[in-house]
């Protein structure tokens with residue numbers, strides 16, 4: 561039997577960056593699992609109050625769910641979409657996130673909202689710094705198009721356009737890689753964030769009653785243990801009367817794959833500690849980056865990560 565040597569391509573994943581020293585090594589994250597209604601104004605006010613409560617409990621990073629200002633539906637996306645780039649008047653949801661992050665001096669990973677840009681719609685996560693400035697905008701890269709007959713069929717691509725750029729952002733609470741829901745299924749995205757020195761991956765997500773029980777926690781723990789970093793997820797609370805019933809179970813996973821904090825499916829605010837010194841410790845315990853056989857297998861460098 562002849563064996564042909566594997567010839568790696570020229571374009572390569574860049575060498576892994578060493579972990580940068582984040583401004584804060586230890587801090588609290590507040591993960592707000594919110595009930596979402598058809599009333600956008602109410603959703604915005606409710607999210608504001610949840611962020612204030614999390615900050616009041618000591619959270620320096622507050623994290624919201626996927627599509628928190630609108631029902632999760634292809635009918636809803638065009639109606640609730642906001643033009644984020646057109647300023648605060650055109651986007652009351654991000655105006656609130658900006659105001660609250662600067663007033664409370666916290667970092668906000670603002671879940672996601674439907675975004676309108678020209679004639680396109682996106683599922684978009686905005687990250688605000690402690691000065692209230694928009695630091696990064698992640699448009700969901702992998703649209704949620706699945707068909708499990710008799711269980712769940714959803715085609716985001718009916719209304720939404722996929723984003724084109726992975727998003728990694730330096731904040732006062734570390735280097736954060738952002739993905740939205742279905743993005744969590746694509747491990748290459750998490751790997752490239754890890755290779756660029758991310759400390760934490762944030763995935764706002766709304767899994768469902770079919771894939772949620774089997775895959776939601778599994779995927780978070782897999783992304784965390786493979787990449788030896790923190791993974792946080794934030795879901796809307798479950799509403800059994802809604803057209804799309806979310807699984808809930810927002811979670812924080814540590815770099816050993818351990819669930820550090822989680823919740824059930826009702827509204828809740830998780831306050832949990834993140835300690836980045838543990839990243840070094842786990843990477844020393846299991847020096848995977850040193851042991852990786854890049855001579856036998858490598859990812860192609862996609863060279864499209866936007867660092868803000």
Ligand SMILES: O=C(O)CCC(=O)C(=O)O
Nearest residue numbers: 704741742766767768771
């Ligand atoms: O991947 C899944 O099973 C669910 C994904 C999802 O709900 C989403 O991307 O909005």
